Amino acid sequence: MKKLCVVISILLLFTLCGCSVLSLEESNIMSPPKATGEKAKIQKLIDKETSGSYTLKYPKNGANRSSIVMHSFDEDEDEEAIALYSDKEGDHIHALFFDIIDDEYTIISDILLEAAGIDRVDFADINGDSVNEILIGYSTSTSSQNILNIFSYQQDEIAKLDIACAYSSLITGDFNYDKHDDILLISLFSGDVAAQATLMIYNSEGSLSELGSTELDSDITQLAATTYAQLSYGTYGAVIDGISSTGDYTTQIVYFDKEQPALINPLYSYSGYSNTRRSTQVCCVDFDKDELIDIPICSLMGYDESEDMNKVLRRIDWSNFDTETYALSTIESSILCTADGYMLDMPSKWSDTITARYNVKERETTIYAIEYKNNTLTLKDELLVIKAFSVDEYNKDSSGFTEFLSTGSTVYTYSIGNADNYLSITGDEVSSLFSLVNQ
Numbered sequence: 001m002k003k004l005c006v007v008i009s010i011l012l013l014f015t016l017c018g019c020s021v022l023s024l025e026e027s028n029i030m031s032p033p034k035a036t037g038e039k040a041k042i043q044k045l046i047d048k049e050t051s052g053s054y055t056l057k058y059p060k061n062g063a064n065r066s067s068i069v070m071h072s073f074d075e076d077e078d079e080e081a082i083a084l085y086s087d088k089e090g091d092h093i094h095a096l097f098f099d100i101i102d103d104e105y106t107i108i109s110d111i112l113l114e115a116a117g118i119d120r121v122d123f124a125d126i127n128g129d130s131v132n133e134i135l136i137g138y139s140t141s142t143s144s145q146n147i148l149n150i151f152s153y154q155q156d157e158i159a160k161l162d163i164a165c166a167y168s169s170l171i172t173g174d175f176n177y178d179k180h181d182d183i184l185l186i187s188l189f190s191g192d193v194a195a196q197a198t199l200m201i202y203n204s205e206g207s208l209s210e211l212g213s214t215e216l217d218s219d220i221t222q223l224a225a226t227t228y229a230q231l232s233y234g235t236y237g238a239v240i241d242g243i244s245s246t247g248d249y250t251t252q253i254v255y256f257d258k259e260q261p262a263l264i265n266p267l268y269s270y271s272g273y274s275n276t277r278r279s280t281q282v283c284c285v286d287f288d289k290d291e292l293i294d295i296p297i298c299s300l301m302g303y304d305e306s307e308d309m310n311k312v313l314r315r316i317d318w319s320n321f322d323t324e325t326y327a328l329s330t331i332e333s334s335i336l337c338t339a340d341g342y343m344l345d346m347p348s349k350w351s352d353t354i355t356a357r358y359n360v361k362e363r364e365t366t367i368y369a370i371e372y373k374n375n376t377l378t379l380k381d382e383l384l385v386i387k388a389f390s391v392d393e394y395n396k397d398s399s400g401f402t403e404f405l406s407t408g409s410t411v412y413t414y415s416i417g418n419a420d421n422y423l424s425i426t427g428d429e430v431s432s433l434f435s436l437v438n439q
Contacts, residue, residue, distance in 0.1 A: 039068045041105050042081050042098055049096065049107065050087055057084040057093050061169065062120030062137075069121050073153040074131050080153070081105065082134070084118050093118065095136055097151075097158045109158035111151070113138050119146040124172040126150070126202045128180035133161070135183075137170065144190045148183075163208050165200065171238045173228030175199055175256045175263075176211060183208065184238050184254065186226065189218040197238065197254045199263050212263030214254060219244045225283040229293035231255060235323045239293050241283040251276040251284055251295050253321060266326045275328060280314050280336065287318040288332055294318040295328065301335070302355040302370055304377045313337060313356040313365065315346075337365050338437070340388040342412070345433040353423055354383065363388040369423050381419035384430065388412055404431045 046054065056067035064071070070079045081098040097109040115138035123132040134151040145166040152159045167185040175182045182201045189195035195218040200208040220242035227239050237255025244250060252267045267276055278298035287294040297317040303309065314336045319328040334343040335356050340363055346354070355370050355377070367384040370377055387401050394403070394411040401413035404427065414430045425433075 038070065038079070038081070038105070042068055042083060045098070045105060045107060046083055046085065046096065049110075050085070053088045054085040055090070057086060057118045059084070059118045059120045062122050064121045071123055071132075073123070073134065082121060082136075084121075093138065095151075097153075099156050101156065108156055111158070111160065113149070115139065115147075116141045120170075122170075122172060124181035124183070126172075126181050126183065126208075127152075127206075128178070128202070134158075135170075135172070137167070145187065145193065148185075161206065165208065169223050169226050171226050171228050173236060173238070175237065176201060177236075177256075177258070182211070184228075186216070186223070186238075186240065188216075188220055188223070188242075194218075195220065197240075197263065197265065199256060212256065212261075214263045214265040215268060216240070216252060216254075216265060217242065217244070217250060217269050219246075220250065221245050224249060224281075227284070227293070229284075229286070230291055231293060231321055232323045233292070239284050239295075244277075247279070249278050249281055249283070253295075255323070257323075266323075267321075280316070280338075282316060282336070287334075290331075292320055294331065295321060297328065297330070298336075302352070302377050311357045311359070313358050316343070335365070335367070336437075337386075339363070340365075340410070340412075341437045342386075343435050343437060344386065344430075345435070347425060347429070347433070349423060355379070369419075369421055381421045381423070382417040383419070383421060383424050384417060385415040386412065386430070386434075387415070402427055405434065405436075407436070 058067050059065050067084050069082045072078060073080045078100045083096040084093060086093050092112045093115040095111040095113060096107060098105045099108045117139045119137035119139055122135040124135060126133050131153060134153065135148060137146045137148045139146050145168055148165040148167055148170065150161045150163045152161060165185055168188040169186040171184045172181045174180065175184060182199055185198045185200060187193055187196055195216040196213050197216055198213040199211045201211045203209040222243045224243050225241040229239050231237050231253055235255060237253055240252045242250055250269060252265050254263060254265050257264050275297055276295055280298035282296045284293050284295050286292060297319050298314055300312050301315045303312045316334045316336050317330040318332045319330050321328055333346040335346060336343050337358060339358060353369060354367055356365055356367050358365050365386045366382060368382055369380040371380050389398060389411045391411060398413060401415050403411055403413050405412040414427060416427060417424060
């Protein structure tokens with residue numbers, strides 16, 4: 001079965017402990033798990049450094065969400081570490097850096113950040129020396145934007161670079177194809193802050209220089225997902241899934257066009273492009289696993305205007321962006337059932353020949369063959385029913401349905417229609433085309 005992780009916000013809605021005085025920031029954990037392994041050793045050093053009274057600080061964004069981040073700064077076999085905490089006064093956040101010296105973790109630097117919270121901890125080789133710089137972004141009580149500080153690691157020492165940038169979000173990657181990482185700063189519109197993306201590159205003076213900037217949609221109030229990805233073969237850039245003030249999702253892509261040369265956003269909606277705007281809360285993924293990012297273009301499946309629109313399911317056309325022609329082309333399509341958390345990939349023969357309806361009470365998705373007469377859609381053969389049961393309901397009565405997946409709380413079943421129709425599929429095909437959302 002295809003394993004797919006699609007971020008849908010309506011589903012998303014739905015470490016340490018020792019003898020010290022310890023609290024967990026923004027956590028619902030009543031009794032946090034004790035640290036184990038190397039982190040337990042680091043916690044003991046924090047206890048000793050602080051006399052046992054501190055509050056752990058957890059990054060809110062990025063790949064590293066732990067208060068103790070383990071990472072090999074210099075890409076060797078040993079993992080160094082960063083611990084984030086505030087002391088009992090709470091006036092600062094400490095970034096405590098650890099290195100392994102004589103086979104033991106040792107504190108090599110304690111950096112004070114004038115921060116209210118930690119946004120992210122990232123690692124990127126921005127100066128091309130094959131050693132990762134350490135990027136720490138944090139929020140303050142005086143600004144709507146975060147502040148980025150950058151630190152270098154050389155020979156067991158931590159140095160703070162004379163670099164500080166304001167941003168709402170950021171993405172690292174090789175945007176200008178010089179074989180080391182750059183930083184794309186994303187700013188959302190807020191008061192006198194313009195909505196834009198700015199590409200920063202490392203310069204010979206040991207600082208960052210702006211290579212280019214481009215406008216972003218100003219009605220995006222928050223970001224659902226950001227990633228560095230291959231847009232089309234040989235072209236890499238940022239994929240920005242944002243949420244507008246009306247709750248719609250939209251996708252913008254930002255990359256450095258070597259021919260112009262300039263940083264561009266070809267899906268900028270105010271330039272007249274609105275194909276990626278959607279009420280369906282789905283973000284970009286590499287859907288077909290071809291190493292190219294796929295953009296979801298969402299629409300209601302075929303319907304007649306006399307129908308109850310709440311029963312009509314949505315179709316997602318997963319699309320590649322061509323950086324030469326600025327065109328989107330569909331590579332695969334899916335039927336999305338948000339109520340029961342799954343998608344069903346559409347065989348090519350279904351294309352524009354089927355539609356789907358959802359029965360909330362029965363938790364059933366029904367796939368129909370369709371026919372158009374005088375521009376009116378008619379539901380024809382019932383090709384397939386996918387029904388979700390709770391475990392108790394399934395054990396009581398599931399006659400007529402065949403189980404093909406159980407998640408513990410939900411049993412997914414199917415029933416193949418009786419019609420002899422070339423659009424029909426088999427039970428094995430149902431299983432291969434089906435994928436859970438956010439699993």
